[in-house]
Amino acid sequence: MDGAHLKESKRWMLNLSEKDRISIILSHFWVDYPQADRVSKIINNMIEADGRVHAPCLLIAGDSGSGKSSIAKHIEDISHDWRFKIAYMSCAETCAGMKFKESVVAALGAPSPSGRSSRREIPSELEKFIKLSKTKALIIDEFHDAMLVHKTEQQKNLSFLKGLSGRPFYLNIIALGTPIAVNALSIDPQLFRRFDFINLMSWEEDEVFRSFLASIEENLPLKKPSGLYKKEVVKYLLSESKGNMSSVLDILRFGAIQAVTSGEESITIDLLKAGVSLRWMYKVG
Secondary structure (H helix, E strand, C coil), X not given: CCCCCCCHHHHHHHHCCHXXXXXXXXXXXXXXXXXXXXXXXXXXXXXXCCCCCCCCEEEEECCCCCCHHHHHHHHHHHHHXXXXXXXXXXXXXXXXXXXXXXXXHHHCCCCCCCHHHHHCCCCCCHHHHHXXXXXXXXXXXXXXXXXXXXXXXXXXXXXXXXXXXXXXXXXXXXXXXXXXXXXHHCXXXXXXXXXXXXXXXXXXXXXXXHHHHHHHHCCCCCCCCCCCCCHHHHHHHHXXXXXXXXXXXXXXXXXXXXXXXXXXXXXXXXXXXHHHHHCCCCCCC
């Protein structure tokens, strides 16, 4: 097999063992698609905007599994080539052990406030650290987790973000969360007005989804083409996943594993169904 159905940079994977190819299938890889491209363009333009009274902010809302965390990681990765630095934090990972303000300060690279300074709304050292590091934006993934607190604490968290998006910090706040985060932001009308909003939509049967599936196929280490863009495959994926990004990728991953372990080396409807049924119950030869 010449692997012509794969991206040229991925064809080396076909020489790997079954175990190594399955590891690649299960690993995270990025495929561009219009909603994510739109997000990255908006964020880049917001960061480049100067001379405003307040830094423009963005909330990306979507249900669980809609691809929010993948987009956050993608922005974090590609921002290394941008003119300014972006700080990143996930409330799911950090907010459980620390208060929200402490988590934000840590993500921005400043030491946690102590003693009397901890009672300040924004630590006095933070402006220096932001300027020295040339940090222009803060990505907050799983933002809704920071809002699952008492209303008084919600107001404190939002007030803290409002301070960071204004002078002298002018940080672009890029939040990603479930729709409840939109309602939480409305508690502070001033901060709410600084935000633009993007809702991540579920996949539908259209050329955009077919193109996305074709791009996925180019990255899967299978020795034969699968034709994931075919009508019957598209209909099955949408029916089984309800258009949810995470579910689509899971179905494809476990279907691809079945293609490897069965020796068929091509994803079929039957193998997709087997992957849905068996999931982790596969055996490497």
